[in-house]
Amino acid sequence: MSKFGKKDKGGTPEISTASLPDIVFMLLFFFMVTTVMREVSLKVVVQQPFATEVKKLEKKSLVSYIFIGPPIKGLAATFGTEPRIQLNDAFATVSDLGEFIIAEREARSEKEVPFMTTSLKIDKTVKMGIVTDVKQELRELNALKVNYSTKKGTDITAE
Amino acid sequence: MARSKRTAEPINAGSMADIAFLLLIFFLVTTTMDVDSGLLRKLPPPLDPEAPKPPPIKERNVFTVLVNRNDQLLVEGEIGSLSTLRVKAKEFVTNPYNKANLSAKKDPAMIDMIGTYEVSKGVVSLQNDRGTSYDMYIRVQNELVAAYREIRDDLAMQTFGKKYKLLNKDQAKAVRRAIPMMISEAEPRNINS
Numbered sequence: 001m002s003k004f005g006k007k008d009k010g011g012t013p014e015i016s017t018a019s020l021p022d023i024v025f026m027l028l029f030f031f032m033v034t035t036v037m038r039e040v041s042l043k044v045v046v047q048q049p050f051a052t053e054v055k056k057l058e059k060k061s062l063v064s065y066i067f068i069g070p071p072i073k074g075l076a077a078t079f080g081t082e083p084r085i086q087l088n089d090a091f092a093t094v095s096d097l098g099e100f101i102i103a104e105r106e107a108r109s110e111k112e113v114p115f116m117t118t119s120l121k122i123d124k125t126v127k128m129g130i131v132t133d134v135k136q137e138l139r140e141l142n143a144l145k146v147n148y149s150t151k152k153g154t155d156i157t158a159e
Numbered sequence: 160m161a162r163s164k165r166t167a168e169p170i171n172a173g174s175m176a177d178i179a180f181l182l183l184i185f186f187l188v189t190t191t192m193d194v195d196s197g198l199l200r201k202l203p204p205p206l207d208p209e210a211p212k213p214p215p216i217k218e219r220n221v222f223t224v225l226v227n228r229n230d231q232l233l234v235e236g237e238i239g240s241l242s243t244l245r246v247k248a249k250e251f252v253t254n255p256y257n258k259a260n261l262s263a264k265k266d267p268a269m270i271d272m273i274g275t276y277e278v279s280k281g282v283v284s285l286q287n288d289r290g291t292s293y294d295m296y297i298r299v300q301n302e303l304v305a306a307y308r309e310i311r312d313d314l315a316m317q318t319f320g321k322k323y324k325l326l327n328k329d330q331a332k333a334v335r336r337a338i339p340m341m342i343s344e345a346e347p348r349n350i351n352s
Contacts, residue, residue, distance in 0.1 A: 017173070017176065018172070020176045021172065021175040021176045021179050024176055024179040024180055024183055025179050027183055028179055028182050028183045028186065031183065031186035031187055031190055032186055034190060035186055035189060035190045048197075049293065049294045049297040049298070050297075051197070051198055051297055051298075051300075051301040052301060052305060053198060053301050053304040053305050053308055054196040054197055054198060055196060055197070055198070055199050056194050056195075056196045057194065057195040057196060057197065057199075060195070063195065117199070119195055119197065120197075122293050123293070124292065124293055124294035124297070125292065125293070125294070126292070126293045127289065127290050127291065127292060127293070128287050128288065128289055128290070128291040128292070128293060128296055129289030129290065131293055131296070132287075132289060135202060138202060139202050139203065139204070139205045140205050142204070142205065143202075144201050144202045144203075144204060145199070145201055145202075146199075146200055146201070146202055147195070147197045147198065147199050147200075148197045148198040148200065148297055148300065149195060149196070149197040150196070150197045150198060150297055150301075151196075152196060
């Protein structure tokens with residue numbers, strides 16, 4: 001009781017926090033590496049529909065995005081509320097698609113071109129007319145791999 | 160001047176954690192972890208006006224799904240609903256009782272790892288109006304894809320005892336050969352409501 005009991009007198013020893021910065025830095029680096037800064041600022045509202053049979057898109061570098069939806073609130077005054085196509089950072093029309101796809105192809109190496117996917121991010125209120133036009137244009141351009149971007153799950157508002 | 164005699168004091172590193180935390184929180188907030196997901200489909204290649212017309216597909220082998228501008232369904236000439244679409248599509252493709260009005264089967268062919276299998280000739284044809292909502296279109300697509308997925312799951316369960324998703328590459332390929340996903344989207348045109 002005498003020899004070993006002495007240690008307890010000082011209360012519980014303080015936990016060393018010296019390694020705390022290391023742990024935090026580790027997390028920090030993880031998030032720094034995984035972070036993808038949003039490349040485009042959305043000018044259209046895209047509320048994706050729900051689906052259950054979704055697949056994850058692999059190889060993000062091979063995906064080009066087309067957004068279709070009504071313009072966001074701030075732009076509704078100038079551009080109206082009709083659904084519009086957004087490519088990169090600007091509004092576009094169906095005829096601009098060719099240029100866009102060709103530019104996207106040139107940015108990749110020739111080997112990768114057959115694996116390129118076009119991800120269609122379309123608001124669920126959009127009518128199929130404009131979507132069909134885009135699809136027909138993509139067919140003409142031979143960009144046949146498309147992804148209808150959806151969220152996984154079932155819509156709770158569905159009947 | 161007693162102080163200067165000592166060697167340099169160690170810098171207090173206690174606040175390092177705070178700085179790191181600050182940065183960490185910034186990146187945590189800005190990180191978007193959303194992986195893009197969706198229904199992957201392949202569009203048909205553009206029509207070649209000079210190419211000879213493909214032979215017409217027999218009526219019994221086509222499962223027509225029409226969606227009009229009011230988001231109503233017409234399945235095989237009858238008014239249908241989303242809830243029954245999957246079951247109907249499944250029954251059409253597999254045709255378990257060999258009914259004459261459902262899809263016919265090709266001659267039995269040898270498929271690696273599965274054995275002789277009668278591949279269905281059925282094609283699901285989806286047609287929509289320009290006024291159909293995208294939401295409805297995705298729901299219909301989803302049901303059709305789900306129907307094929309369930310059929311593949313059934314076959315995978317029978318032959319390999321596993322779901323299609325869990326099969327290895329060769330097994331999945333064999334199942335895909337036995338049950339090719341035949342969803343065709345007709346050339347767009349207007350359907351009157």
